[in-house]
Amino acid sequence: MSHLLQDLPPGSLDYYRKQASFDWKRMKVFIDTEDGIKFQNNLYKKLQMHPEFLGNPLLQTLDEKRNKATQQALAYASIVKSLTNSEITTIKREDIILRTILQFNPSAAFKYPGIKRLFTSALQNQGTQRHHKFIQLAESGKIYGCFCMTEIGHGSDTKNLRTTVVYDKEKGEFVVNTPDFPAAKCWAGGLAELATHAIVYAQLYINRIHWGLHGFVVPIRNPETLLPYEGVILGDMGEKIGVNGADNGFLIFDKYRFPRENILNRFADVTPEGNYVTSATDLKNVRGAVLGALSIARVTVTAKSEFYGTKALTIAVRYAAVRKQFGPKDEEVSILEYQSMQYRLLPYLAAAYIIRFFSMYLDEVTQEFVKESKERNDPALARRGMEIHVISAGAKPVSGWTFRDAIQECREACGGYGYLKASRIGDIKNDQDSINTYEGENHVLIQQVSNWLLKVCSNVQNGNKISTHLKSADFLSNASKILKNKFNATSVVEVCKVENIIDTYQWLVCYLLRETKRKFDALKQSEGSFWARSNTQIFYCKNLSTAFVQHLFLQRMITVINRSPDANIRNVLLKLFSLYGLYNIEKFLPSLFGGGYVEKPEATNLVHEAVLTLCRDLKNDAVALIDAIAPPDFLLNSILGKSDGRVYQRLQIALIRSSSEASRLKWSSETVGKIVNPRNKL
């Protein structure tokens, strides 16, 4: 393996590296595969030689940030093309491609491959042969597409979107119109400055008959000049909290015309004569198929949160290993030795591993689904699409919130230096923050999981066995048996066991599902189903969905652990498994007591002791665990988290650089004299 991976530079991190219970290079090969690492090495080499990727300066204006992101996205597309040579790339390589550019500059990742994937996958899954030309043009870079669903007045509530498309039989064209400002399409990435084509979702009308929401591909800018066409009013969402290199825009149509062929007609079409045609059999399967296919983007976002989180954790774990403060007597110790620091960082490190493995798996099964669903269209596939939709709708918020908190903890763990812009944790935090809103608002998304589980539950209650393609909910068939289980561990070792953790989660999901159903059914009588759903969200639906998703994460982790031939790796991954499980189970203790799964008060102490024991056990592996997943130094681009551990030296250089003129006010001519007496001012 030594030919694939270089040793990391010696320095202050050596102490912990020597303590590690496993070989970080073997771990990295286990995670990324030999092919993946070779690909990564080539990619890194090209990036480091390319002028667009020399350093990553702190840009200040919106223009600079957008320009940089675009140039980097273009350069990156070329680099990737030169490496893949049009051969079909593997999912592992795709993961590396997205991870690398996102960890370097998230805004560039939005521009490539982010938006492109959203645009072409909509065409592929909802369009037909006649839209292939758009895919080809987008692939070859002749046009640039964006995705317009959300409007100013309506986001998640897509049924109430108000953009209209009317069919004009005389001219054989569609006319798209924005009735007022709240109906303007907004937020689409690429729309403000770059996009030449938009996938637009609008209410279709033919002869004044309303046919509901449909997708269209609409040319909006001239690809040669990038000027908008007449009838298309384009605007800019302006500065955001983060990802400011991405140009999110808004779009107003003034009775703008486009060809009839541009309706995405896989499931329904309009004939030249103005007839609406669809197959009823197909229609029944549409929702699952479309939702399954649209999941692709959300699966990517689940992974993205982990990319951000891993970057922040790299900085914080290495800083905590290098930074020394208070110790016993006059000795100083690394702050990573403090129990509180271990508890603040290590559960998130466990989450980074577990969610990484899960995202890769979810990407795989989703891509398989998309491929198959291009070829056929049946109820089994629709159900499979729905399951994928539900899992991705749950995984994205759970991952998003986990790493939102992880990054904040990393910021605080690095103290004041974490608050320096040059640590980059602020940027990571502000960029990741967007994830909890876009590609499906988190609270809206996570409801999809409980909605689906409630349906599944009715099936179980009717005596049916659950058997889904991904087996995500099959255990619910045994709900009545599972609900009889009790927490019976009596030692920390027992509490940490895989079976115990899985049992606890299965009981929790079954219990929360039963209770949610019970409460929902009761409220439905008095309040109707809308309010019944709203009034079961907190402590019921949301906890249910969260527990369900975490259980899936853990199940996947077991499969992954069993695949490793290296006992040391299996051993440390098992500890990560238990830490992630118990850290989260601890937060569910009120329900575990409340539902009677836990009966003895001592359980609280046992779970607490187990979490702290695992933290302590993993502390010496933390640096090596980071080494196996850390972005290389040139991607990290932080003064704190480099692999050589030279924190203070870099800090000194950074501070001296930022001080070149600081010993005197740059704007002093207007201030000297005033500071001497503020009364001068008034």
Next chain:
Amino acid sequence: MSHLLQDLPPGSLDYYRKQASFDWKRMKVFIDTEDGIKFQNNLYKKLQMHPEFLGNPLLQTLDEKRNKATQQALAYASIVKSLTNSEITTIKREDIILRTILQFNPSAAFKYPGIKRLFTSALQNQGTQRHHKFIQLAESGKIYGCFCMTEIGHGSDTKNLRTTVVYDKEKGEFVVNTPDFPAAKCWAGGLAELATHAIVYAQLYINRIHWGLHGFVVPIRNPETLLPYEGVILGDMGEKIGVNGADNGFLIFDKYRFPRENILNRFADVTPEGNYVTSATDLKNVRGAVLGALSIARVTVTAKSEFYGTKALTIAVRYAAVRKQFGPKDEEVSILEYQSMQYRLLPYLAAAYIIRFFSMYLDEVTQEFVKESKERNDPALARRGMEIHVISAGAKPVSGWTFRDAIQECREACGGYGYLKASRIGDIKNDQDSINTYEGENHVLIQQVSNWLLKVCSNVQNGNKISTHLKSADFLSNASKILKNKFNATSVVEVCKVENIIDTYQWLVCYLLRETKRKFDALKQSEGSFWARSNTQIFYCKNLSTAFVQHLFLQRMITVINRSPDANIRNVLLKLFSLYGLYNIEKFLPSLFGGGYVEKPEATNLVHEAVLTLCRDLKNDAVALIDAIAPPDFLLNSILGKSDGRVYQRLQIALIRSSSEASRLKWSSETVGKIVNPRNKL
């Protein structure tokens, strides 16, 4: 009251305003007092007329932000001076002065009154008559002071600070020196560009004998030119995540000399002959007195988190009242009607009220203490200083973390619009983030509380009665009785009762204290006291300190509620009390079950139902509760949270403004043609 407060403009918020169970103007007068509101009105009028406060543009460069903050701080100082006319200001007015400038521009608040207060209060409390000239010069604006404790290599661990001050008997001067870069003083606000004098903490040596850490006032820049003196090397910490208008700097001394008189000699002095003089009696009381006095700054920071949080909550609650989405059938409803939105925002609104009342109280008792401690110096006062130190050391992190989470929830509650820079929530979030690190790192601070409680606990175990000046821990005298209590509420109404919530908290503090002591004593045997302390932080010390502080918040709230003559106000404040208490008790359920206080599983459901019932009950009061504490529109400066509820109209104006040139790339000349084919690029 109508002469003091104008009606708020009519609009989309009217619906909720009419539902309110109390009069928001009466509530505002109750909180701010008539004198306070008059003062506020005058202050607002002056601010709105002053050119420095016209709008608050989104500045981009560090220079612009720092210049703006300085100019605003100077202008603000003058305005405040013109309003107070050198009469002694009340604590309420001081709160309004700080709140107003912080909600307008936190960086300006750092420059005035922030840093000034830190500098002069150190001189007042650790200096003597001979340092009064510095206070006068600072008050009149002739010099500008900063506070230098932290070094690059050591922050919280002040014992290990490494800057040295050596007394040179020949010349009767001190020589201050920075041995290397890690010993550079850093982070001090005002140091990079403005400060003419620094309070410097350094290890004192006389004739090679080490006398420990002492404070000195050291001239560092020429007040006429703002150029640093020879031997003083000043630098800039550079760009930060937030508060970039504050110029945090670093400071290196190269054997720099300053007068012997500049040692802060209240507790220890150096004679011209080089004798170290101190009174042993005094020395015993020094720690408490100094810590008590230093608390002033930390008390301010506790309040600051609430100022930030209240601003964000104003934006989010009003947005949630105006934004309509999904509803039953075809009707749309305000998202504030959703249970999940209520649960996400209302407990933080309760925290804003409760922590606001508490901070004002803490400020009062701290200022009283400081005044008295200037006059005398005895063991009782030292104990009182220690208690104030401990309470402020706990209140600051609990407040800081609460509003950190509150602001993030507000950002997410406003969806994509919350992510727009123009919503200002991003700035609030990034500015507030600093609070969890500066003025004492949160995790280090909160340990002071448990350390103190453990000492108090030993006293109780020795059979002594606890009776402290602020009575914060007096209930611990009854620990053995309290520990026999059980949770015995059987209905939501009972769970919400004041006595039940207070009983639960008191049991929790007694229990966590007993368990922490037990674990600490056991570990001390095997690991020594340093590691015993470290290894009792999670689930023990930190939870203990948090519960102790929240109990103090709640106790204060009871006093406040009882003072209101208006039943409607008492009623809504009681609901806020119960919601804050139960929302946090819910998170302590594992310990409440684990320690046997709660025995029946149904308690979980009861607490959950109580929290949700309170949320629902408070929903119609939310807008009025905000009106009573909201900053006025010109301070809020957000497109989302204005008092007229015109969200979409403001959004439209903001978006159209940010789009003035956006329909075509500003940097298009370099990009058109490349976007058409990314291959051109390589």
